[in-house]
Amino acid sequence: MRLLVKTFLQKPELAAALLLVALVVLFQILSNGIFLSTANLRGVLGLLPEMALVAVGVTLLMICGEFDLSVGSVFALMPMSMAVLMAQGWPFLPSVAIGLLLCAAIGFVNGWLTIRFAIPSFITTLGMLFMARSLTVVISGGFPPRLDMERIPEQIFISFVGPGELIRASFIWFVVIAALVSLLLSRTNFGNWVRATGGFLPAANAMGIPTARVKIACFMICSVLAGFAGMIQVLRVGSPLPSMGEGMELAAVAAAVIGGTVLTGGIGSILGGIIGAILIRVIDNGLVLSRVDSNWFKFAIGALTILAVVGNAWLRKRGRAMKVEG
Amino acid sequence: MSTEFRRAADPVISVRNLHKWYSGVHALRGVSLDFERNEAVGLVGDNGAGKSTLISILAGLHQPDEGEVMVDGHLVRMRGPRDAMDQGIETIYQYNSMVPSMSIARNLFIGREPLKASLFGIGILDEARMRAESVAAIASVDLHLRSPDALVGELSGGQRQGVAIARAMHFKSKVLILDEPTNHLSVKETNKVIGFVKSLAAQKVTGIFISHNMHHVFACCDRVVAMAHGRVVLDKRIEETSIEEVHDVL
Numbered sequence: 001m002r003l004l005v006k007t008f009l010q011k012p013e014l015a016a017a018l019l020l021v022a023l024v025v026l027f028q029i030l031s032n033g034i035f036l037s038t039a040n041l042r043g044v045l046g047l048l049p050e051m052a053l054v055a056v057g058v059t060l061l062m063i064c065g066e067f068d069l070s071v072g073s074v075f076a077l078m079p080m081s082m083a084v085l086m087a088q089g090w091p092f093l094p095s096v097a098i099g100l101l102l103c104a105a106i107g108f109v110n111g112w113l114t115i116r117f118a119i120p121s122f123i124t125t126l127g128m129l130f131m132a133r134s135l136t137v138v139i140s141g142g143f144p145p146r147l148d149m150e151r152i153p154e155q156i157f158i159s160f161v162g163p164g165e166l167i168r169a170s171f172i173w174f175v176v177i178a179a180l181v182s183l184l185l186s187r188t189n190f191g192n193w194v195r196a197t198g199g200f201l202p203a204a205n206a207m208g209i210p211t212a213r214v215k216i217a218c219f220m221i222c223s224v225l226a227g228f229a230g231m232i233q234v235l236r237v238g239s240p241l242p243s244m245g246e247g248m249e250l251a252a253v254a255a256a257v258i259g260g261t262v263l264t265g266g267i268g269s270i271l272g273g274i275i276g277a278i279l280i281r282v283i284d285n286g287l288v289l290s291r292v293d294s295n296w297f298k299f300a301i302g303a304l305t306i307l308a309v310v311g312n313a314w315l316r317k318r319g320r321a322m323k324v325e326g
Numbered sequence: 327m328s329t330e331f332r333r334a335a336d337p338v339i340s341v342r343n344l345h346k347w348y349s350g351v352h353a354l355r356g357v358s359l360d361f362e363r364n365e366a367v368g369l370v371g372d373n374g375a376g377k378s379t380l381i382s383i384l385a386g387l388h389q390p391d392e393g394e395v396m397v398d399g400h401l402v403r404m405r406g407p408r409d410a411m412d413q414g415i416e417t418i419y420q421y422n423s424m425v426p427s428m429s430i431a432r433n434l435f436i437g438r439e440p441l442k443a444s445l446f447g448i449g450i451l452d453e454a455r456m457r458a459e460s461v462a463a464i465a466s467v468d469l470h471l472r473s474p475d476a477l478v479g480e481l482s483g484g485q486r487q488g489v490a491i492a493r494a495m496h497f498k499s500k501v502l503i504l505d506e507p508t509n510h511l512s513v514k515e516t517n518k519v520i521g522f523v524k525s526l527a528a529q530k531v532t533g534i535f536i537s538h539n540m541h542h543v544f545a546c547c548d549r550v551v552a553m554a555h556g557r558v559v560l561d562k563r564i565e566e567t568s569i570e571e572v573h574d575v576l
Binding site: 196 | 385386387406407417419421424426427435436437438439441444447449451473475477480
């Protein structure tokens with residue numbers, strides 16, 4: 001029993017999960033029961049996949065011990081390149097494929113530069129943040145093309161589906177992708193290498209893990225997920241804006257950290273990153289419903305980030321200190 | 327090429343005329359050695375004498391700039407730690423080759439995970455087997471730990487060293503390199519490691535034991551090799567030499 005409690009206390013996403021429950025209850029009361037109404041949940045869950053998919057990739061990369069500040073720009077570049085290609089007459093699927101390949105290439109460059117020149121990924125991806133954003137504006141030519149909605153299979157990306165039309169199709173994409181990445185991290189040898197690489201790099205190298213390739217793979221997954229998330233947003237709103245996704249890189253890091261991922265790598269979970277993303281959405285929406293001045297949103301996210309990290313560290317310490325028989 | 331060194335009839339590892347430069351520093355200056363089967367060799371020397379360089383070449387972490395490494399009489403070129411492991415050479419590093427944030431079972435199999443199914447080298451972990459085999463591996467080195475799921479970061483230095491040894495033994499190594507394994511250990515834990523090195527011959531494993539502590543080397547090794555300035559300066563059976571003699575050449 002104590003072992004169970006101990007294991008539970010050491011779960012990285014525990015603090016965030018507890019906070020989420022508390023906030024949902026709080027907002028449900030403050031909003032006089034509107035928060036958990038079907039109409040509101042549709043709004044919250046409809047936008048969630050975009051932020052959460054970025055958070056999934058960033059969390060994976062952070063567990064691997066690296067950072068990606070360029071996700072917000074990649075979030076804009078992918079749908080912009082897709083929209084430009086479609087405006088020139090390309091069909092939908094090839095345009096998507098080219099856009100995602102571009103993301104993979106950016107992830108590769110991020111990883112390769114970081115490893116080849118042994119520089120912090122903070123710097124590499126900060127540079128990429130500016131470059132990818134600039135590229136987005138350049139290829140848009142200043143006039144972002146409108147998407148021809150006739151040529152987009154709406155039902156498989158953004159239409160409302162499910163019982164009571166509660167969720168959008170994008171939510172299913174998100175759940176499937178998140179589950180796959182989560183399984184990759186927790187149930188495969190690759191996941192073991194990711195944790196070892198981020199947890200203690202010299203040991204991973206000494207045990208013969210191809211740490212450079214593992215890191216580059218994580219950079220690529222992170223970029224592709226950011227691009228895919230950006231595509232979902234653009235399919236929803238109908239036109240890519242060159243400024244979309246600005247500030248998203250830091251929100252994604254906040255989501256990962258709120259969910260228990262440690263900045264130095266090795267510790268964290270995909271589920272935690274998702275809970276962090278949900279928390280950010282819940283606060284965004286809950287504040288509005290509670291008629292709080294929405295300018296307090298960023299304050300709340302900031303406070304939450306600090307609170308969650310402090311809470312996590314405390315819970316983990318309590319868990320570790322718990323003595324178990326034998 | 328230096329020709330004066332103790333040759334073995336059937337060496338498990340031989341190195342010939344190894345040279346290694348590190349950013350302008352000549353760390354190994356023509357080292358030739360034979361390691362006999364099932365012998366425990368103590369490798370001693372001051373910091374910067376070249377012993378770490380020598381073992382990192384044997385462990386596959388670095389490649390020599392010149393010279394040859396032979397395992398079982400065959401010339402081998404080891405490009406990484408995995409190549410050395412595949413040759414049956416396991417290494418236990420001074421700064422623990424364990425990831426503190428991962429469980430014992432996960433650590434034991436880093437890079438060599440048993441898989442249930444795989445595609446292009448990536449596959450699903452056989453976690454039940456990892457747990458069962460790590461329990462057995464740890465018990466076989468006479469270590470008692472409550473669970474293979476405990477995090478390595480929660481273990482004491484001696485327990486971690488025990489898990490590292492269990493890992494090396496589990497993969498049926500021919501040669502076990504121990505890099506300063508007694509650093510930061512209590513007296514009791516140190517004695518356990520020394521007892522373990524002594525027991526290697528019976529398990530048909532060659533031990534290469536790197537230490538600063540001459541008493542530890544003389545307590546468990548059959549032979550002592552002393553290095554200074556990138557060269558071997560003494561190579562004798564333990565019974566043919568003394569702690570004082572080794573100290574004098576260093």
